[in-house]
Amino acid sequence: MTTTPKKTHIQMLNEVNYNSIEMAPFRVVSVGSGNWGTCVAKIMAENTRENPLLFNQEVKMWVYEEEFEGRKLTDIINEDHVNAKYLPGIKLPDNLKAVPDLLEAVKDCNIIIFNIPHQFLEGILKQLKGNIHPKARAISCLKGLRVDENDVELLSDIITKELGIHCGCLAGANLAIEVANQKFSETTIAYPLPSDYVAGDLDDTVLYTLFHRPYFHVHIVEDISGVSIAGALKNIVAIGVGFVDGLQWGENAKASIMRRGLLEMIKFGELFKPDSKVATFCQESAGVADLFTTCTGGRNFKLAYRMAQTGKSANEIEEEMLNGQSAQGLITAKEIHELVKNRRLTDEFPLFETIYQILFHGVSIGILPYMLENKWSVSKPNYSG
Amino acid sequence: MTTTPKKTHIQMLNEVNYNSIEMAPFRVVSVGSGNWGTCVAKIMAENTRENPLLFNQEVKMWVYEEEFEGRKLTDIINEDHVNAKYLPGIKLPDNLKAVPDLLEAVKDCNIIIFNIPHQFLEGILKQLKGNIHPKARAISCLKGLRVDENDVELLSDIITKELGIHCGCLAGANLAIEVANQKFSETTIAYPLPSDYVAGDLDDTVLYTLFHRPYFHVHIVEDISGVSIAGALKNIVAIGVGFVDGLQWGENAKASIMRRGLLEMIKFGELFKPDSKVATFCQESAGVADLFTTCTGGRNFKLAYRMAQTGKSANEIEEEMLNGQSAQGLITAKEIHELVKNRRLTDEFPLFETIYQILFHGVSIGILPYMLENKWSVSKPNYSG
Structure with missing residues (x-):
């Protein structure tokens, strides 16, 4: 390739x-x-x-x-x-x-x-x-x-x-x-x-x-790269937050998914647009603040929330809710999955990958903590420890 | 001194x-x-x-x-x-x-x-x-x-x-x-x-x-310093978010206050505990994730929300709501105000200072955007630009 x-x-x-x-x-x-x-x-x-x-x-x-x-x-x-x-x-x-x-x-x-x-x-x-x-x-x-x-x-x-x-x-x-x-x-x-x-x-x-x-x-x-990446990937994170909120796992779980999502956004920037700046993701309105608002509502969140509540597939919920429109996060999750898989970088994105698997391959939402735990050490370079 | x-x-x-x-x-x-x-x-x-x-x-x-x-x-x-x-x-x-x-x-x-x-x-x-x-x-x-x-x-x-x-x-x-x-x-x-x-x-x-x-x-x-500072100052930020939510300014405004709060937390670390790490605030559960959960509910948020909705003072709402207990953020806002004032660093913390003024000196919540705008350039070293 x-x-x-x-x-x-x-x-x-x-x-x-x-x-x-x-x-x-x-x-x-x-x-x-x-x-x-x-x-x-x-x-x-x-x-x-x-x-x-x-x-x-x-x-x-x-x-x-x-x-x-x-x-x-x-x-x-x-x-x-x-x-x-x-x-x-x-x-x-x-x-x-x-x-x-x-x-x-x-x-x-x-x-x-x-x-x-x-x-x-x-x-x-x-x-x-x-x-x-x-x-x-x-x-x-x-x-x-x-x-x-x-x-x-x-x-x-x-x-x-x-x-x-x-x-x-x-x-x-x-x-x-x-x-x-x-x-x-x-x-x-x-x-x-x-x-x-x-x-x-x-x-x-x-x-x-x-x-x-x-x-x-x-x-x-x-940092155009950071702003653009954050604007795209936040929609995947919102799906993850919708999943755990739909299962009523509470505020801690939602915050965890947002945090892990933020780390994977940074990691994506680091790997695919090395000119992107961590501070854009963490400290700008287009980064962390837009992530907050996107994860508290909107189309991507709601689709995932309904999937979690009803057990229906992404397709079924899309048909019910969106009058034929797609949730952008769904498309982005698939595109990112294909890109990182092709680059053999899947292990760097346990949250995004698990969300993709839940959306497109009927994997249970309940697997999320396990997937994040197994991959716990992978993103370590992003952490401060 | x-x-x-x-x-x-x-x-x-x-x-x-x-x-x-x-x-x-x-x-x-x-x-x-x-x-x-x-x-x-x-x-x-x-x-x-x-x-x-x-x-x-x-x-x-x-x-x-x-x-x-x-x-x-x-x-x-x-x-x-x-x-x-x-x-x-x-x-x-x-x-x-x-x-x-x-x-x-x-x-x-x-x-x-x-x-x-x-x-x-x-x-x-x-x-x-x-x-x-x-x-x-x-x-x-x-x-x-x-x-x-x-x-x-x-x-x-x-x-x-x-x-x-x-x-x-x-x-x-x-x-x-x-x-x-x-x-x-x-x-x-x-x-x-x-x-x-x-x-x-x-x-x-x-x-x-x-x-x-x-x-x-x-x-x-x-980074013990970063974790400790985040744990204390998040309560002030939650008060700010409660204010704007109580006035029904919407999700954008709440996200803005959280973002500005995060920046002032980082700035506080930089000035008072220089061993604190930006990444702790931005990427750890004790930082940004705890900030999310604290700003979506809890005692500090609710006190401020009620102040905004009713126009009553912090004291009045505390008496009504908390059965004589204090909201921790109220105490912290006052302590931080006194410290930064004494150190002549008030201008570095426009959000914290405005929240203090609203809580203790009857300043209108509506002044928040104006205060943040006037002080816009002050925190610039924290930004990535």
Whole structure:
């Protein structure tokens, strides 16, 4: 089995040919208008209005056009200033402009925020290729990784590779509806400065000004790998927590699964993206805080909880609960299993592997403590002892 | 203001005069028989029975004698094998022997487990002084620190200082009733080998054999400072989480407070016990996992939750809820405030300080995001960015 060597983020960036960088005022577009997409666009529009020297006031938001209650969704957003379909009840700033045409939306924009479901990324990137501002920078709000049996790719690296633009990412303990209601939360933006950075370019200060709100605190790091890995693997951990909670094993057991999950996330970073930082997992909102929120509810937790309570299979519960949608953690658990198995690293991930076996091979949840115990010493390098 | 220089753990140990060390079979005593004391004694008795070459089978448990339903509590434990008052419904091994006399209990024992409420420690140590096995080793299951306005002392160091014996500690995400019911959990034991260690002495293997069960997984580290600090400061964080949950700010806000709390715990270690390890806070059961469980319930969380819901003061809620008992986090918040203020380090702990101000000076909970935002850059060295 040979693996094609993948380029590093930095190698890819070095191939991007920038000249001098567009200065302020920056023009911002959100590619995506689901609940989180609309919510982040709202935040940006609040900030562009307050910072007219740094940003063009109007924030554009690409909206996949659809009818809602007899009107076009873009009309509803632009006239009523509410995304009645995906974020009902939340007043949007009137400098947020819905645009149904993707290329029209991104035209002239030098800050592009990606906030669409994972499965649409490829198609969107194809349409955008060659049609964006040549000096644009990007931030991906998409969760996750592209994993195959040989390797792991960051979604931000895919954006960089396809469009030739530098791309960071944003993630954190950010349930969209809470942020939309301006309840206090924190987020993490991973944005290492590009190698062709010049004064006046997008940097920490510009990002902070664009995203930070009194109710939405931003912390900026460089570790895109750590943020991306945490965003993907947390969903597997949430399944494990759902299992033990469904069996009513109590708070200690839930905390144990979260802790072991955190250690395996760190280990995964260490083995597959050695540039990832332990501190990102342990101390950032996109790490430990997002793990907390993901493990206390959400689709992955609930699927596992119901499996434990009813004894039904993952497939049966998915059909009952999710109207044909998949729980992301289920897919990720399978992808990670195949990757680590292929790399002969299964023993490094006893929690992830056991969750995979429970999900896909009918193994009993009750085996979890035994599996973690047998593998107790394996992850020892992660521990402090 | 001058501060008396405190001896380090190692300095104190070097003053202890051991000769050769008592070998197996070790004789074990639990000083304390509350719910956690009884639960840990039960675990040890299960393990001593399975390892007769390493341990004397009988585990003694000092019980403060009292009447319960017309019988002596020690009689109930020794005849019915249940601690009907403090851990009702849990069958205890019959090799666990309740002893009402403290000195009789510890006699000949070379492993002494301390598991009593903090406030009784001083009195117990006075009685024990000069009356214990001269080569005994100790493990403290007491939570917390002794804090005054000048410095912080580990409870294990107090035990070492008073009795002249090496002392580690045990803590983790361990709600006693769940562990007693043999639901899966993990714990952390901090036990650096003493400077006079000789082969056959208490070590990681002996500790693992004494405490590890299929349902109670043990991980052993050296960082007593980190485990002790986490055990004390988590209670302040739980108050903060109770505040924001009481105001129904949602899961994001709770995760933010936990994350900021974790960072301030690490910062506290860095400033007051520089031998503490970041990994203990972030990756051990006694760190992040215990923080999870403490922040999802318990006395400190509930007190704060009720304050937020009712607008009443901490004192009023304490009187209503706790029957005259104090929430430990309330005391710790005050002690830590005084210490860091005296050391002019208040700015390093915006979360702890704001919680103190809310608890004791009627400051509004709503100020929390503002306080954390203003102090945003202060803790930056803790972050990975």
